[in-house]
Amino acid sequence: DAGVIQSPRHEVTEMGQEVTLRCKPISGHDYLFWYRQTMMRGLELLIYFNNNVPIDDSGMPEDRFSAKMPNASFSTLKIQPSEPRDSAVYFCASTMDSFSFNEQFFGPGTRLTVL
């Protein structure tokens, strides 16, 4: 059974460039979450979707960040323009329903480095 799939696994880009991170949740899962992990702030929720609809985006740091979920099997997190302080590991997670809301399945993460 495939877990949550994220691509790319590593991304190195220069300041000012657009970055797009991709996620495929586990089939049948209604919730999708985007997290960011940094040394300073730990693991933080950026945004989550329920049935492809954004529910809570209060963790999105600023307008340079945007996330979409065009269908049940795909989501993107875009940073435009990227800055060095965006360097972090970005995780996507999914869970089946509201009863298992907290027991999330995480992807392997995308390590982003902005030079």
Added chain:
Amino acid sequence: DQQVKQNSPSLSVQEGRISILNCDYTNSMFDYFLWYKKYPAEGPTFLISISSIKDKNEDGRFTVFLNKSAKHLSLHIVPSQPGDSAVYFCAASGNYGGSQGNLIFGKGTKLSVKP
């Protein structure tokens, strides 16, 4: 301000002995607590959880204890095995007027189990 704190960044234990990982929280609205385990280059995986109506939950070698009055929880691993070496994240969420709150993570404790 951190709502979930793991004050020990690292812990080293001998194989076969007990590992005790600690976590403190500040938000009295939290009513559900979880532990996630993370290996290098992988995403966190759910390990065990406890509701605030309980003070103990056990799953094989893993037991979580909750002390609500002290706003403290701990994860016990007995006996510890080298394969348990990983980073352990404590997480908490609350129910706010019928809506499930988001997961708030601690910064993690790196456990090393020596053969």
